[in-house]
Amino acid sequence: MVGEIAVESGERAAMGGAAGGRVAIRVRGLCKHFGRGEQRVSALRGIDWEVQTGELSMIVGPSGCGKTTLLSVIAGILNCDAGQVNIFGQETTRLSDSARTRFRAAHIGFIFQQYNLLPALTAAENAAVPLVIAGWGRDRAVRRASALLDSLGMGAKLGSLPNQLSGGQMQRVAIARALVHEPRLLVCDEPTAALDHETGLNVMNLLREQAVRPDRAVVVVTHDNRVFHFGDRLTRMDDGAIVEIVDQRRGAA
Amino acid sequence: MAWIAVKMLVGDRAKFLGIVLGLTFAALLITQQGSIFCGLMLRTCAQITDITGADLWVMDPSVRFIDDVKPMLESALYRVRGVEGVRWAVPLYKGQARAKINPNVAHGNEPTIIEQVVLLGLDDATLVGAPHPNKIYAGSLRDLRLPDAVMVDHSRLEKLYPKENWADLPRLGNAFYQRFLRRQFEMNDHRALIVGVCEATRTFQTNAVVYTTYSRAKNYAAQERKILSYILAKTEPGLAPQAVARRIETTTGLGARTSNQFLWMTIDYYLKYTGIPINFGITALLGFLVGTAIAGQTFYNFTIENLKQFAALKAMGATNGRIVGMILLQAVIVGFLGYGIGVGLAALFGLRTANTELAFFTPWQLLPVTAAAIVLICILSSMLSVQRVLRLEPAIVFR
Structure with missing residues (x-):
C-alpha cells in the first residue's frame, strides 16, 4: 500500500487482513439500463457475483453482453440503477461522487484497451500519474514509477513518449500505471485486444506475475479466447446476465 | 497535476x-x-498639454473645446487678476493666420506658397506657454522678443518649405533646422521672421503652429474688438485650482477650468461629436x-x-x-x-x-x-x- 492512499482501518478489518481467498468484490442485484422508452436496453439484469482476493477473474462473453458495463459499475465510474457493489467491505454504490472518486484514486488501478496514455508525457511520467493524483510530488512519483517500469523490462524506455513505443510497450506502461500506487483492485478492459497474439500472451503473463497478489483482486474483461486460460475464474455473460462461472482451478461451478 | x-x-x-x-x-x-x-x-488637446506652468485656463463660458475659441475683451484679464487666489494671469492668443512664403525670399523661382497656420500669441513679458527649451531645435526663445519674430513648429515646416532638401534631415538631425533661421515670410500681410524651430505636439489639424508674442499676434490677427482667446492663470500656493476656478467663474462670469478639466472637456467633445x-x-x-x-x-x-x-x-x-x-x-x-x-x-x-x-x-x-x-x-x-x-x-x- 502506497503511503498516503492506505485503506481505512474499517475496510482493512472487513478484508480480514491481507490473507488470500477473502471476498474482495461482492455484487448483489446489480441492474443497469441505457436509454428510455422503446430505446431502453437492459445492460445488467440483476447480477450477483463475487471475486476473491488473490485471484484473477475474467469476465467473458460476446460484444454487447454487458461485461464492460459490469466492470465500469464495479470500478465506480458508472452509476448503477439498482443493486449493491461492495469492494473490500466498502459499499461503493452508497458513496457520493467525490467519495467514490477518492476511493478509486486510492484502491483501484485501471488498464484500458486503448492504453489511454497521455501523449505529451514520457513513459515514466505516464506511469506516475496515479501517484500524482494521490498528491505525490513529480520527482518522487516519477522515481517510483521508473523503478516499477524497470522491473517490467521498460528501463530503456523511461523517457520515451507513447508515440515512440510499440503496442506491447504501451500496455506495459499502462500496467505500471495501474500498479504504481499498489491498488487493492485492478480492473482491465480488453488488455490484449489491440495486441498481436504473442504480445498479448506476454502482457497477460506480466499481468499474472506482477498484479496477482494475496491481498489484491484482478478483474479482466476480455473476449480474446486465446488468453482465457490465464484466469483463475471465468465468468461468462450473455444479454446482461451471468450464464456460467468456471473455476479453472477446479472445473465448472 | x-x-x-x-x-x-x-x-x-x-x-x-x-x-x-x-x-x-x-x-x-x-x-x-x-x-x-x-x-x-x-x-485633440495637444495645445493644452503643451502649455505648462499655468494651473487654470480662463475662457468664455460657452467654449466647449480648445479650438472653439470665443474671444473675450482684454479687460477680462484684469478682472481675473483681481480674483483672490490668483497668483498671476497672462493672456494667450489662439487663432488662424495665413502664411505666405515669398518665392524670392525662400527659394529662387518657386511658386508662392500660402498655408493656414495656427498662431499662438504668448504673454510678452513671461512667454508663458512657450515650448520647453529642450523642445527648441534651432534658435532661441529669447529671440522671440525681436521685431516680427516667430518660432515655427518643425513637424509642419515642410508644408511651408516643401522644396527644401528634406532628405538631409535624417542625416543632419536638428542642425538641419538652422537653415530656416532668419528666413522671412508674410503672415496676414505682415512680416514674420523665423527665430526658432521647435517641437509642438501634433494636433488634430494639419496646420503648422507658429509661436509669437501676444502683442505681435494682435498685429497679425484680423482687427476685432475682442481678441483675447484665453487667460492662463496660476493659483496661489496652497490653494486648490478647482476652488480658484469656481471663484473666477463666480466673480467674473467667465469660464475657468484646470488644465486637466479643459483637456477632458476637449476629449469629451471629440468623443461626442466625431x-x-x-x-x-x-x-x-x-x-x-x-x-x-x-x-x-x-x-x-x-x-x-x-x-x-x-x-x-x-x-x-x-x-x-x-x-x-x-x-x-x-x-x-x-x-x-x-x-x-x-x-x-x-x-x-x-x-x-x-x-x-x-x-x-x-x-x-x-x-x-x-x-x-x-x-x-x-x-x-x-x-x-x-x-x-x-x-x-x-x-x-x-x-
Missing part, C-alpha cells in the same frame, strides 16, 4: 501555437487600436471577437481532443476540481503568453512608428483593459471546455 496540465498544453505544438496566436492577435489589435485612439484623442470612438471601438471589438473565436475554438478543440485523457484521469481518481484547475491553468498560460506577445508587438509597432504622422499613445490604463479583455476571452474559452469536462462520464474510457 500542474505539470501534467502544462505538458498536455505544450505537447501539441500546433494547437498550442494556434491558441497563443489567437490571443496574441486579440491583444495586439486591442492595444494597437486603443493606442492609436488614445494618440488621436491626445492630439465618429472616432465608434470607428476605433468597432476595430477593437472585432479584434476581441476574432481573438475569442480563434482562441476559443482552438482551446475548445484542444479540450475535446483530450477528452478521453481527461476521462482517464477522472477514472483514475482525479476530481472535477483538479481537472478544472488543469484547464484553467492552461488558459492562464496561453492568456499570459498571448497578452505578453500581443502587447509587446503593439509596443514594437509604437516604437517603429514614433516620430511619424501616426498618432500612437499607450496609456498605462490600456494595459489592464487589454488584460481584462484577454482574461475574458480565456474565461469564455475555458468555460466551454470546463462544462464539457464536468459533464464527462469517466466510463467513456472503456468505450
